[in-house]
Amino acid sequence: MPHTASGATEADHRHAGRQFGFATRAIHHAYDPADHHGAVAPPVYFTSTYAFGSVAENDEAAARGGVLYAREYNPTTAILEARLANLEGAEACLVVSTGMAAIGTLMLSLLSQGDEVVVHRTLYANTVALTETGLPRFGIKVIPVDLADPANLDRVATGRTKLVYFETPVNPLSAVLDIAAIANRAHALGIPVAVDSTFASPALQRPIEHGADLVVHSLTKYISGHGDVLGGAVLGRAGTIARLHDHGLRYLTGATMSPMTAALVLRGLKTLPLRMERHGRNALAIATMLEAHPAVRWVSYPQLASHRDHAIAVRQMSAGSGMLALGLHAGFDGARRFMDRLSLFGRAVSLGDAESLIMHPASLNRARRAIRPEAHLAEGVGDDLIRLSVGLEDAGDLIEDLRQALASL
Structure with a gap:
């Protein structure tokens, strides 16, 4: 019941x-x-x-x-x-x-x-x-x-x-x-x-x-x-x-x-509100850094003033979560190189964990098509899109990890 x-x-x-x-x-x-x-x-x-x-x-x-x-x-x-x-x-x-x-x-x-x-x-x-x-x-x-x-x-x-x-x-x-x-x-x-x-x-x-x-x-x-x-x-x-x-x-x-x-x-x-506060604070710091980085072509995080839906997000949500997306000037191949250089971000498909996670939907889709030929990316998801689930680590450590990986592009 x-x-x-x-x-x-x-x-x-x-x-x-x-x-x-x-x-x-x-x-x-x-x-x-x-x-x-x-x-x-x-x-x-x-x-x-x-x-x-x-x-x-x-x-x-x-x-x-x-x-x-x-x-x-x-x-x-x-x-x-x-x-x-x-x-x-x-x-x-x-x-x-x-x-x-x-x-x-x-x-x-x-x-x-x-x-x-x-x-x-x-x-x-x-x-x-x-x-x-x-x-x-x-x-x-x-x-x-x-x-x-x-x-x-x-x-x-x-x-x-x-x-x-x-x-x-x-x-x-x-x-x-x-x-x-x-x-x-x-x-x-x-x-x-x-x-x-x-x-x-x-x-x-x-x-x-x-x-x-x-x-x-x-x-x-x-x-x-x-x-x-x-x-x-x-x-x-x-x-x-x-x-x-x-x-x-x-x-x-x-x-x-x-x-x-x-x-x-x-x-x-029991710890949900505390965790969400930290997820959001870390994600905003990372999104702000990424938006200013020359290797990054675009960033999508609703709590950034530049986000297309920022006004809706501010009205509808009390704060931001740990989820953001970005694309690199280096495209599909650059996304793969970037991810392989990260040490703190786990390459995994889930989200919302204490650990920071990262995934590249286009790579996953290409692998799936070997056994499911009909597999395709969702509408609006390009080959360059990288999804971050920002965790509860120290923001400075996560930012440094991202910067050193971007430096190789």
Whole structure:
């Protein structure tokens, strides 16, 4: 069963009427040690099924959809769902095994044969695979458009359009889309809006506050923050999340999060605001240096005044995350030489870790085409694009590492 934002505990009731800050709620919301034998950290409940005192109790639980099996409910994941919903400002949350499981559960639960979904033209590579080859197999039409101009919705939406889906900031370009403007257009047409907010986390951006109906996160990234678990979440109105749980998680995907993963994500959440502050401070220092470097052709970081979407980012986000993109005058080959000279940046495809990471989508795409000839770069992603996930190291050390690698070009 999905859990609501309240997730009230005895500790919450003792402070009734007081609204705690984000950092306090990230540590305490929906958990009272007194309810768990005094354990300060939430226990990890390892069980695949739940026993009942009598056959009658078992029958009653089954009849009302109660707690029967761990695919449907776990006390540890329940705390995580309540806490995430509270931090995001959503009525309810469903956590699943991966970020792609969250997107798949969302799409397969809400869309049926003959439906249409409008997506932004640039998406995470695996979301592109889902929308280009996965959903069409089930008779779902996917319409990619440039949502940087929300008026494009009026041009493509029809009576069959059941969802508008986009990321912001956008992977890997770090473009920023105007959630409120898109939501206003979509709602005028009677279409709900889902936003992948992974690049920001709820510490920096809460799409529901700007009019979105649903929010998706890869918990693998900033919310967990340590590169050691996989997880995903969908957040929104309680009725919609119940549908995703009852039809999506239970019957369609079965993509249950393990209780150990839930405990690790809860641990990561406790430091989320502190980590995001450091990620953003480091990224801004690096973006400023790169923008002035003669070997760098362009930099895309929303908190730079030169960024095309800077005004939207300032209005929509409380600060910048650690994600930025750049291109070199030396192009594709130069990007490869540059990356190989780095010592502190790990050459890896994920993001949001304590460690700084770097990737070159064009190189990855060329390698993938050996086994997947249809693989291609997302719309707007050029051969020169390099994506940085700036970590928590000392900014001076990261800048020095980047400078020495650029000096070879």
